[in-house]
Amino acid sequence: MTLPPLYNRGWLLPSLVIVLTLIAGGLGGVWAALIVLALGFAGVTAFHLTHLYRLQRWTGSSLEHYTPLPEGAGIWGDVLAALSRREQKRVAFQTVQKRTIEQFHRMAEALPDGVVVLDGRRHIEWANGRAQQWLALDLEKDRGRPLGNLVRMPEFLRFLADDLDETVSEEAVQSQPRLLVIPPVLDTGKALALQQVPFGQGGRLLLVRDVTQYEAAARLRREFIASVSHELKTPLTVIVGFLETLQETPPAEMPEQTRAHYFDLMRTQAGSMQRLVDDLLTLSALETGAREKEEEWFAASPLLQSLQQQTQVLSQGKHEVMLTLPKEDTQIHGARDELASAFTNLLTNAVRYTPEGGKIALSWTVDGEGRGVFTVRDTGIGIAAEHLPRLTERFYRVDRGRSRASGGTGLGLAIVKHVLIRHQGELAIDSKVNKGSIFSATLPAARIKQ
Amino acid sequence: MTTHMSKQFDIEMEAIRSNVLAMGGMVETQLARAVSALSEDENPELLDIVKRNEKDINQMQIDIDLQCAQIIARRQPAAVDLRVILTISKVVNDLERVGDEAKKIARKAARLQGNERLTRMQYYDTIHAGELAQTVLHRSLNAFARLDIDEAIAIYDADDEIDMAFDVITRQLIGFMMEDPRTISSALEVLFVAKSIERIGDHAKNIAEAIVQVVMGKDVRHASLEEIKAGLAERE
Numbered sequence: 001m002t003l004p005p006l007y008n009r010g011w012l013l014p015s016l017v018i019v020l021t022l023i024a025g026g027l028g029g030v031w032a033a034l035i036v037l038a039l040g041f042a043g044v045t046a047f048h049l050t051h052l053y054r055l056q057r058w059t060g061s062s063l064e065h066y067t068p069l070p071e072g073a074g075i076w077g078d079v080l081a082a083l084s085r086r087e088q089k090r091v092a093f094q095t096v097q098k099r100t101i102e103q104f105h106r107m108a109e110a111l112p113d114g115v116v117v118l119d120g121r122r123h124i125e126w127a128n129g130r131a132q133q134w135l136a137l138d139l140e141k142d143r144g145r146p147l148g149n150l151v152r153m154p155e156f157l158r159f160l161a162d163d164l165d166e167t168v169s170e171e172a173v174q175s176q177p178r179l180l181v182i183p184p185v186l187d188t189g190k191a192l193a194l195q196q197v198p199f200g201q202g203g204r205l206l207l208v209r210d211v212t213q214y215e216a217a218a219r220l221r222r223e224f225i226a227s228v229s230h231e232l233k234t235p236l237t238v239i240v241g242f243l244e245t246l247q248e249t250p251p252a253e254m255p256e257q258t259r260a261h262y263f264d265l266m267r268t269q270a271g272s273m274q275r276l277v278d279d280l281l282t283l284s285a286l287e288t289g290a291r292e293k294e295e296e297w298f299a300a301s302p303l304l305q306s307l308q309q310q311t312q313v314l315s316q317g318k319h320e321v322m323l324t325l326p327k328e329d330t331q332i333h334g335a336r337d338e339l340a341s342a343f344t345n346l347l348t349n350a351v352r353y354t355p356e357g358g359k360i361a362l363s364w365t366v367d368g369e370g371r372g373v374f375t376v377r378d379t380g381i382g383i384a385a386e387h388l389p390r391l392t393e394r395f396y397r398v399d400r401g402r403s404r405a406s407g408g409t410g411l412g413l414a415i416v417k418h419v420l421i422r423h424q425g426e427l428a429i430d431s432k433v434n435k436g437s438i439f440s441a442t443l444p445a446a447r448i449k450q
Numbered sequence: 451m452t453t454h455m456s457k458q459f460d461i462e463m464e465a466i467r468s469n470v471l472a473m474g475g476m477v478e479t480q481l482a483r484a485v486s487a488l489s490e491d492e493n494p495e496l497l498d499i500v501k502r503n504e505k506d507i508n509q510m511q512i513d514i515d516l517q518c519a520q521i522i523a524r525r526q527p528a529a530v531d532l533r534v535i536l537t538i539s540k541v542v543n544d545l546e547r548v549g550d551e552a553k554k555i556a557r558k559a560a561r562l563q564g565n566e567r568l569t570r571m572q573y574y575d576t577i578h579a580g581e582l583a584q585t586v587l588h589r590s591l592n593a594f595a596r597l598d599i600d601e602a603i604a605i606y607d608a609d610d611e612i613d614m615a616f617d618v619i620t621r622q623l624i625g626f627m628m629e630d631p632r633t634i635s636s637a638l639e640v641l642f643v644a645k646s647i648e649r650i651g652d653h654a655k656n657i658a659e660a661i662v663q664v665v666m667g668k669d670v671r672h673a674s675l676e677e678i679k680a681g682l683a684e685r686e
Contacts, residue, residue, distance in 0.1 A: 136592075154472070
């Protein structure tokens, strides 16, 4: 126990009162001493009470910022000055702390990922805006609620129930990310990748990443590979079947005619496999842009005339093939081979889907805005409206059997679309069932010169 | 001692609620699988997966019912806690039924795959109604997790929408059947799917009613929406 030092200024007033009392007692007797004593201590008490009152009033002030402490005399001056210094320090510290917390929150919001802080029982402690949006949480309502009650997919619950080994080193945590990709959650339609790491006392940090686009791309790739395999398998099965028959049947038992027929069929199938592979290579070259673009100015008319001749050969005289050209020849800027293959694809389709005796009209015109329009109009079987939007998708076919029978690969229009995209052009399709179709490829004005 | 006991009780209650919601998550996943089998070509194992999970769901129902019985016997809960437990039995019942309906939809979807007579385009509305039912179920379970009475009441309207969709689908299917009698057997399959979807909407609504009952302490199963809203206003 430490006694207050005697020179403490707090003792000054009471000592003064006692000294005055003694003097009064010496001069005027006991009554005078008593009166001086009473008045003196009343004065001391009043002095302290006023200061206490001021201090009490000050305690009602706001905690947020510094409010100057009341002034004081004597011992109160010392105490209030000390308190004032402490208060100033506290406020300064608090400001720094508040800024740090604000900065942390801003940082968490700026992160491209979602973050959820979970306690030991997997209850939500905190989540940043992205995590709330992606997992359809509302921190106002959901703080303290088990996360598993709101994100309920069985695989997510298993993921969450995983024990995180907290004794493992940081490197081990890094090297074994605990990852789960959840399929689009109903509310948000997002595919999310999750990872959790130990955090705080028994809690964990859940990191959420949006992988919707990766998932969509992966899905497309899977579907594409499945389609290609399927397309290649069909002709291959036929070829293998005939090969087995040819191998197992003694030559003597098979008429020459049958054998020749088998070889013909196998050749047809091998041909369709080859066309498919060629188309795939073309498409991949177009997509990756691997092939150097050999763009040049070239005249339209010779190309179109040769296309007309090709079409007539292809049609074997079964259709009437007409060509309309503008009076003055136009020049096109682009990769001649690519455009020729795109236009050929459109013409091949016209021949393929127009019954014998039908008409195929090709035309090359320059429209009012200077754009070049290549149009193929046929009187074929046409396409129902519901198929039009998906027609340029790879392997999309209106009628599988018919397309394959006529040697289609299912990639023709996809190639056309890609060639046109490379030339900033576009493909328009208009068609009526049993009336015919109009395919028009438009090239931008910048690529046309008259 | 008493605080320790009540804390333990809270933990047990939370465990039951979490189990109910975990079961809900499984049922939701089943329904999502069934609806996706309607809308796109799915792998043939899907039906097996759905059937296997159906068994798990049934087992969960039994487990949760047992947990409810045990907590009533051991802790004699009162007031809100008792209401929650009694309601949970009902919710679990509804969830199990939704699981059944999802299985039925998956089975019919498997039969409709690659159907030439009735194309997906023609039962697009049914697929859409299925997605709607998925949303309504999801919302009702969220409302249960949050004991959110406003959301629970909003589900009433959503269920009406499904009922309306069912009427439209029925009429549409009748149209197809009259146009071309060869579609009749497929159209009937689709009709059963639509009926299952309509039932799922009703079960989701039952769950919503259970939530209102827990929060308000009032049985609202046969009350009209206006009566419920009036009761709610009175409470506030």
